[in-house]
Amino acid sequence: MDYLVVIFATHIDGYCSTGVSPSDYTVPSEVKAAGFDICADELGSIVEGHDVKKLRFHGGVSGIARKLCTSTNDGLPKDADALRRRQELFGINKFAESESRSFWVFVWEALHDMTLMILAVCAFVSLIVGIATEGWPKGAHDGLGIVASIMLVVFVTATSDYRQSLQFKDLDKEKKKISIQVTRNGFRQKMSIYDLLPGDIVHLAIGDQVPADGLFVSGFSVLIDESSLTGESEPVMVGSETPFLLSGTKVQDGSCKMLITTVGMRTQWGKLMATLSEGGDDETPLQVKLNGVATIIGKIGLFFAVITFAVLVQGLLVRKWKDGSHVDWNAEEAMEMLEYFAIAVTIVVVAVPEGLPLAVTLSLAFAMKKMMNDKALVRHLAACETMGSATTICSDKTGTLTTNHMTVVKSCICMSVHEVGNPSKFANLKSELHDSALKLLLQSIFNNTGGEVVMSKEGKREILGTPTEAAILEFGLSLGGEFQAEREAVKLVKLEPFNSTKKRMGAIVELPGEGGRMRAHSKGASEIVLASCEKVINAKGEIVALDDSSVKFLQATIDQFAGEALRTLCLAYKEVQGGFSPNDAIPESGYTCIGIVGIKDPVRPGVKESVAVCHAAGIAVRMVTGDNINTAKAIARECGILTSDGIAIEGPVFREKSQAELLELIPKIQVMARSSPLDKHTLVKHLRTTFDDVVAVTGDGTNDAPALHEADIGLAMGIAGTEVAKESADVIILDDNFSTIVTVAKWGRSVYINIQKFVQFQLTVNVVALVVNFSSACMTGSAPLTAVQLLWVNMIMDTLGALALATEPPNNELMKRAPVGRKGHFITNVMWRNILGQSFYQFLIIWKLQASGKLMFELEGPNSDLVLNTIIFNSFVFCQVFNEISSREMESINVFRGIMNNYVFVMVLGATVAFQIIIIELLGTFANTTHLTSHQWGASVLIGFIGMPIAAILKMVPV
Numbered sequence: 019m020d021y022l023v024v025i026f027a028t029h030i031d032g033y034c035s036t037g038v039s040p041s042d043y044t045v046p047s048e049v050k051a052a053g054f055d056i057c058a059d060e061l062g063s064i065v066e067g068h069d070v071k072k073l074r075f076h077g078g079v080s081g082i083a084r085k086l087c088t089s090t091n092d093g094l095p096k097d098a099d100a101l102r103r104r105q106e107l108f109g110i111n112k113f114a115e116s117e118s119r120s121f122w123v124f125v126w127e128a129l130h131d132m133t134l135m136i137l138a139v140c141a142f143v144s145l146i147v148g149i150a151t152e153g154w155p156k157g158a159h160d161g162l163g164i165v166a167s168i169m170l171v172v173f174v175t176a177t178s179d180y181r182q183s184l185q186f187k188d189l190d191k192e193k194k195k196i197s198i199q200v201t202r203n204g205f206r207q208k209m210s211i212y213d214l215l216p217g218d219i220v221h222l223a224i225g226d227q228v229p230a231d232g233l234f235v236s237g238f239s240v241l242i243d244e245s246s247l248t249g250e251s252e253p254v255m256v257g258s259e260t261p262f263l264l265s266g267t268k269v270q271d272g273s274c275k276m277l278i279t280t281v282g283m284r285t286q287w288g289k290l291m292a293t294l295s296e297g298g299d300d301e302t303p304l305q306v307k308l309n310g311v312a313t314i315i316g317k318i319g320l321f322f323a324v325i326t327f328a329v330l331v332q333g334l335l336v337r338k339w340k341d342g343s344h345v346d347w348n349a350e351e352a353m354e355m356l357e358y359f360a361i362a363v364t365i366v367v368v369a370v371p372e373g374l375p376l377a378v379t380l381s382l383a384f385a386m387k388k389m390m391n392d393k394a395l396v397r398h399l400a401a402c403e404t405m406g407s408a409t410t411i412c413s414d415k416t417g418t419l420t421t422n423h424m425t426v427v428k429s430c431i432c433m434s435v436h437e438v439g440n441p442s443k444f445a446n447l448k449s450e451l452h453d454s455a456l457k458l459l460l461q462s463i464f465n466n467t468g469g470e471v472v473m474s475k476e477g478k479r480e481i482l483g484t485p486t487e488a489a490i491l492e493f494g495l496s497l498g499g500e501f502q503a504e505r506e507a508v509k510l511v512k513l514e515p516f517n518s519t520k521k522r523m524g525a526i527v528e529l530p531g532e533g534g535r536m537r538a539h540s541k542g543a544s545e546i547v548l549a550s551c552e553k554v555i556n557a558k559g560e561i562v563a564l565d566d567s568s569v570k571f572l573q574a575t576i577d578q579f580a581g582e583a584l585r586t587l588c589l590a591y592k593e594v595q596g597g598f599s600p601n602d603a604i605p606e607s608g609y610t611c612i613g614i615v616g617i618k619d620p621v622r623p624g625v626k627e628s629v630a631v632c633h634a635a636g637i638a639v640r641m642v643t644g645d646n647i648n649t650a651k652a653i654a655r656e657c658g659i660l661t662s663d664g665i666a667i668e669g670p671v672f673r674e675k676s677q678a679e680l681l682e683l684i685p686k687i688q689v690m691a692r693s694s695p696l697d698k699h700t701l702v703k704h705l706r707t708t709f710d711d712v713v714a715v716t717g718d719g720t721n722d723a724p725a726l727h728e729a730d731i732g733l734a735m736g737i738a739g740t741e742v743a744k745e746s747a748d749v750i751i752l753d754d755n756f757s758t759i760v761t762v763a764k765w766g767r768s769v770y771i772n773i774q775k776f777v778q779f780q781l782t783v784n785v786v787a788l789v790v791n792f793s794s795a796c797m798t799g800s801a802p803l804t805a806v807q808l809l810w811v812n813m814i815m816d817t818l819g820a821l822a823l824a825t826e827p828p829n830n831e832l833m834k835r836a837p838v839g840r841k842g843h844f845i846t847n848v849m850w851r852n853i854l855g856q857s858f859y860q861f862l863i864i865w866k867l868q869a870s871g872k873l874m875f876e877l878e879g880p881n882s883d884l885v886l887n888t889i890i891f892n893s894f895v896f897c898q899v900f901n902e903i904s905s906r907e908m909e910s911i912n913v914f915r916g917i918m919n920n921y922v923f924v925m926v927l928g929a930t931v932a933f934q935i936i937i938i939e940l941l942g943t944f945a946n947t948t949h950l951t952s953h954q955w956g957a958s959v960l961i962g963f964i965g966m967p968i969a970a971i972l973k974m975v976p977v
C-alpha cells in the first residue's frame with residue numbers, strides 16, 4: 019500500500035499551494051471533486067508548523083473538521099467508497115519500512131570472514147600450482163576441497179542469518195500492532211492505528227502514544243511528552259489555544275479527543291521513522307561476554323597455528339637440507355608448503371569459536387519465537403537471557419496477580435454499610451438512600467470519571483475506561499443512574515484525571531440555573547480523600563460535621579473492606595464558593611464525604627502456584643502496588659507472596675527511611691503499598707545496586723515506566739498496559755498473566771543453560787583439535803587432520819552444534835535450582851570438569867591411534883598412512899557426535915531424556931553422521947580420506963561411543 023501514498027503525494031504536490039499565505043490558499047481541483055475543502059499538504063503545514071494563523075483562517079478545529087467532511091462528535095461516516103477516496107487523497111497511516119535484505123547480502127557478509135578469505139586464497143594458489151604440475155583434474159582436488167568447504171560454511175552461515183532476520187521482521191510487525199479508541203460513524207471502537215485516516219476522531223488517555231498528527235478537540239489537563247520528537251523533556255500543555263498534537267509523542271497526563279489531520283509518511287514522525295534503520299538489536303550482555311571469550315580463544319589459536327606452521331615448515335626444510343636440495347624447489351614441495359599454510363589457517367578457523375555469538379542469537383531467537391506462542395513478546399533480545407538469572411520479581415497487583423475484572427461488592431454510603439451485587443440488594447440500598455444523597459452520588463459517579471458509557475454498534479450498553487472506573491460506573495448504573503442524563507444535567511468545567519502520584523481525581527461541575535453555582539467532586543484512594551473531608555452525609559441524608567467517632571467508623575470500614583481484599587475508593591464533594599475559573603486548581607480540602615465503595619478484583623487462577631514455582635526457583639516475589647496496604651496484604655497472602663516473616667510497608671513510610679534502615683528492611687519487604695512511581699523506582703534501584711539482585715519488574719501504567727526502565731528486565735502488560743509502559747519494557751506479557759512471567763523466567767534459564775551446553779561442547783572440540791594437530795605437528799612433522807577435515811569439524815561444532823544444542827526446550831527441572839544471579843560465572847566448575855575430562859579422553863585415544871594405530875589395525879603398505887589418518891579423522895568426528903549427546907545434560911547422567919522431542923537435535927545428528935559417511939566413502943579425493951573397512955568403521959564409532967560412559971563417570975566426580 020505504501021506506493022499509493024507516494025504516488026498520490028507527488029500527484030497532489032502539483033496542485034497544492036503550500037507556502038503561500040493563508041488567504042490565497044486554493045483547494046486542488048481533485049480534492050475539491052472528492053468533496054473536501056482542504057488538501058493534505060495544507061493540513062500538514064498547519065499542524066507541523068503549529069501555524070495558528072492558518073488554523074484560524076480555516077475556521078479553527080471545527081472549520082478543519084468541516085472541510086475534512088467529518089464530525090467531531092460522530093467521527094467519519096461509514097461509507098466505504100468515501101473512506102477509500104479519502105485514503106487515496108490523504109494517504110494511510112503507515113510508515114515506509116526499510117527494504118528487507120536479500121539472501122545474497124547475507125552470503126556476501128558471510129564471505130567477509132578474514133580467515134575464510136585467507137583460506138580462499140590458499141585454495142586458489144593450490145588450484146593453480148596443482149593444475150600446473152599434476153594437470154586437470156588430479157591436481158585440483160586439494161584446492162577444490164577447500165573451496166567446497168568454504169562454500170558450505172558460507173552457505174550455512176548465510177542461511178541461518180537470513181532466517182533469523184526474517185524472524186525478527188515478524189517480531190517487529192508484532193511489536194507494532196497498536197490499537198486505539200476511535201469514534202467512527204457515531205460509535206466508539208478499538209482500531210489499529212494503521213487504519214486511521216484524516217478526519218478520524220481519536221480518544222487519547224494517559225500513557226497513549228499519539229498515533230498521527232492532529233488537533234485537540236476537547237479534553238482536560240493534557241500534558242504531552244514530545245521528547246521522542248524534539249528531545250525536550252519538559253512536557254507541553256495542549257488545549258484549545260495550542261491544539262497541535264504530533265504523532266510519536268506521548269500523553270503524560272490528562273485525556274482528550276483529537277481530530278486526525280495528517281497520517282503516515284507525511285508526519286514528522288513518519289519521516290523520522292524512515293530515516294531509522296530497522297531491526298539490529300544491540301548485542302546482549304552474554305554475546306559481549308562470549309565475544310570476549312571468542313577473541314581470547316582465537317588468539318590462543320593463532321599462537322598455536324603459527325607454531326604448528328613453523329614446526330611443519332621446519333620439518334620440510336630439514337628434510338630438504340639433508341637431501342641437499344634446499345635451493346631447488348619442485349612444485350610438489352611448494353604444494354606441501356601451501357598445505358601447511360592452509361592447515362595453520364584452518365587451525366585458526368577451528369580455534370575461533372564463531373559459533374558462540376551465533377549460538378546465542380539462535381538460542382535467543384528460538385526462545386523468542388516459542389515465548390510468543392506462550393504469550394510473551396520479547397522486545398529486547400537481551401531480556402530473555404537476563405530473565406534467566408533473575409533473583410527478584412517486583413510485581414504490581416492489579417491485572418497481573420488479579421484478573422482486573424472489577425466489581426463493586428460493598429459500599430458504605432451515608433455511613434451505612436451494604437453488600438451490593440445483585441438487583442435485590444441494589445434495590446435495598448437505593449430504598450435506604452436519601453434522595454438528595456443518591457443524586458449527589460450519581461452526579462459524582464458519572465461526572466467525575468475518566469470512563470464513559472456508550473452504545474455499541476449492536477445497540478448494547480458498553481462501559482469504557484479503566485477497570486476501576488468501569489466498576490464504579492457499573493455501580494452507578496445499577497443504582498438506576500443514567501450516564502448521558504447525568505452528563506447533560508450539569509456542565510463539566512474541569513476534570514483532573516486520575517494519576518498515580520495524587521491517587522485521586524477531581525472534577526468541577528456547574529449546576530444548572532441559580533447563577534452558575536459550582537461544585538467540586540473528588541474520588542480516590544479512600545484514606546487520602548477521607549483525610550480531606552470535614553463533613554459527611556449521615557444516614558438521614560443530613561450533612562453533618564465529621565466527628566471523631568464518624569472518622570473512626572469510616573476508617574474501620576475501610577480497613578474491613580481492605581481486609582477482605584477489596585480495593586476501596588472514597589467519593590466526596592464540595593460546594594465551591596466564589597466562582598471557579600478553569601485555570602484554578604481543584605480544591606483539596608473541605609470536602610463532604612458521600613461514601614466508600616469496596617471493589618472486588620479476584621486473584622487470577624494459577625497465581626498461587628506460579629508464586630510457589632518462583633519460590634522453589636529461588637526467585638523472591640514482591641508486590642509493589644498503589645493500592646491500600648490492607649488490600650495489598652490480603653491479596654498478597656492469598657497469592658502466597660506475604661509470609662509470616664515478611665514485611666508489608668507503605669510508600670510514604672518507606673520514603674522516610676534512612677539508608678541504614680533500608681539496608682536492613684529491603685530484603686524483608688514483601689509488600690509495598692500506596693507506592694508512588696518514585697517509590698517503585700527507588701526500591702528497584704536499591705535491589706539492583708545495594709543487593710546486587712537481578713530484578714524483573716512488571717507494570718502496566720505510565721506510573722510504572724520509571725521502574726520498568728530501571729529494572730534489569732521490564733515486563734509490561736499487553737492488554738492493560740499503556741504504550742508508555744510497553745515502550746519502557748523489554749518483554750510484553752500479552753495475556754497480562756503472572757504465570758506467563760514464570761514462563762519467561764523458565765525460557766530465560768533454558769537459553770542460558772543451552773548456551774552453556776553449547777560452549778562446553780565447543781570448547782571440548784576446540785581443545786582437542788588444537789592439541790592434536792599441534793602436538794603431532796611437533797612430534798611427527800605432519801598434521802593428522804587436513805584443512806578440509808578441520809573445516810568440516812569446525813562446521814560440526816559451530817553451526818550444527820549451535821543448532822543442535824541451543825534450541826533445547828525448557829523442562830521443569832530448570833525451576834528447581836537457584837538463579838544464577840549477577841555474579842555467577844558463565845563457565846562453571848561443572849563445565850570445566852566436563853570439558854577437561856572429555857578432552858583428555860579424546861586426546862589420549864587419538865594419540866594412541868597415532869602412535870600405534872598401524873599395529874592395532876594391521877596396516878601396511880604405501881596406503882597405510884592415509885588409512886590411519888582417515889581412521890583418526892573418523893574417530894575424532896564420532897567422538898564429537900557422541901559428545902554432542904553427552905552435552906545435552908551437564909549434570910544429570912541420563913542424557914537421552916526428551917531427545918526424541920527435539921527433532922532439530924536428532925536431525926542435526928543424523929545429518930552429521932550421514933555427511934561423515936559421504937565424506938569418507940565418496941569424497942575421499944577432496945577430503946584426503948580413503949575407503950574404510952567395516953571393521954575400521956566399527957572401531958571408529960566405538961571409540962566415539964566410549965566417550966559417553968566416560969562423560970557419565972565424569973558427572974559423578976564432585977566439584
Ligand SMILES: Nc1ncnc2c1ncn2[C@@H]1O[C@H](COP(=O)(O)OP(=O)(O)OP(=O)(O)O)[C@@H](O)[C@H]1O
Nearest residue numbers: 414415416486516518523541542543643644645646
Ligand atoms: N480512576 C480512579 N479514580 C480515583 N482513584 C483511583 C482510580 N483508579 C485507582 N484509584 C485509586 O488509586 C489506587 C491505585 O493507585 P495506582 O494506580 O497508583 O496503583 P498501581 O500502582 O497501578 O497499583 P496496582 O499494583 O494495583 O496496579 C487505588 O487503590 C485507588 O484507591
Ligand SMILES: [Ca+2]
Nearest residue numbers: 414416718719
Ligand atoms: Ca499498575
